[in-house]
Amino acid sequence: xxxxxxxxxxxxxxxxxxxxxxxxxxxxxxxxxxxxxxxxxxxxxxxxxxxxxxxxxxxxxxxxxxxxxxxxxxxxxxxxxxxxxxxxxxxxxxxxxxxxxxxxxxxxxxxxxxxxx
Numbered sequence: 001x002x003x004x005x006x007x008x009x010x011x012x013x014x015x016x017x018x019x020x021x022x023x024x025x026x027x028x029x030x031x032x033x034x035x036x037x038x039x040x041x042x043x044x045x046x047x048x049x050x051x052x053x054x055x056x057x058x059x060x061x062x063x064x065x066x067x068x069x070x071x072x073x074x075x076x077x078x079x080x081x082x083x084x085x086x087x088x089x090x091x092x093x094x095x096x097x098x099x100x101x102x103x104x105x106x107x108x109x110x111x112x113x114x115x116x117x
Contacts, residue, residue: 028055036060042090046070047077049104060085067091073100075109 024032032055039045039060044067047053057076060066067088068077080086081098088096103113 023051024055024058025051028052029058032056032059036063039063039066041065043067044069044088044091045077045086047072047074049074065090067095068098068100069093070099071101073098073103073105073109073113075105078105078109078112 028051031052035052035056036059039056041064043063047057047068047070049072054074054076057074057080060080061083063085066080066086067090068081068086069091077086077098086098088094088098091097103109
């Protein structure tokens with residue numbers, strides 16, 4: 001397999017993963033709202049990948065001072081970071097910083113992450 005062919009396949013796989021993350025139906029929304037109601041302002045989040053984690057993220061828009069210390073940083077958290085909902089101000093470990101092991105998402109997310117301390 002040539003290198004360019006492998007990159008094209010990887011790009012296609014990444015597109016498919018991103019689409020899977022975006023599937024949020026009525027059941028996921030109900031679960032997400034229930035979970036979000038249990039999360040207090042100032043909590044530190046660990047977010048997974050998929051419909052239910054994204055439904056939870058979508059339901060956090062009225063929260064304040066959330067922290068992020070997670071394995072996967074996905075597109076869903078970006079609006080919360082940009083709006084200042086995730087500000088990491090109350091975290092006890094690495095206050096002021098979002099932490100993650102990997103990034104999985106859109107080109108917009110990767111561009112945001114590039115050189116963003």
